[in-house]
Amino acid sequence: MPKKVLVVEDDSSTRQGLLQLIASEGYVALGASTFEEGRHLLRTERPDLLIADVRLGEFNGLQLIIGERIAPPAIMVTGYADPVLESDARKAGAHYLVKPIDIPDLMTLVHAELEKTTDVTPVPQRRWTRKPIAGGLPAQVASTAARVLDISYGGLRLNLSATPEPLPSSFDVTLPTDALSIPVDLIWQSRTDDGGVECGVALSVMSHSAMSAWHGLVDAIA
Secondary structure: OOOEEEEEOOOHHHHHHHHHHHHHOOOEEEEEOOHHHHHHHHHHHOOOEEEEEOEEOOEEHHHHOOOOOOOOOEEEEEOOOOHHHHHHHHHOOOEEEEOOOOHHHHHHHHHHHHHHOOOOOOOOOOOOOOEEEEEEEEEEEOOEEEEEEEEOOOEEEEEEOOOOOOOOOEEEEEEHHHOEEEEEEEEEEEEOOOOOEEEEEEEOOOOHHHHHHHHHHHHHOO
């Protein structure tokens, strides 16, 4: 079965050029012009490789892979050399290319990444290494006190004090000590013996500055 490559690029001419190039190599080429469309195709088509612009309107293309339970290899492209963005991409396990892209180099990278993939349906695995936090990190979910039990680039595990209602599918986790509010998507939740809730969440769409602050927090935890 031909491998699938998803291109998420808001510039029409660049997107079409990449799609034609990828299709000419015998791959299935999928295109998206917006972050939302790209995330939808990422989750429904399960491509073998993602090529995405870092700047997608108000969104950061890196958020297409950060927080995903199963994310394909990724090549991030941008029109601006930015060491912070490049560092964020490397931390997320993605390649980072600056426009104008050297096409032979890009296709060499595409072939190399696709050769690593198999046609076997992947078993869901944790993409990010969790760092446990001794004693927990104080946090807040709406008006409910919480503690962060472990942390990673893509998400975290929380323990919340007694709450009568199940958690919503998406919410914010506020870390008062760092003045940082993190939007997250709920992955799982379970009741604890004391009536509280323990849950696992994945990072949702974040601004570049918030994502950099989050990576800094994760890096600071031994």
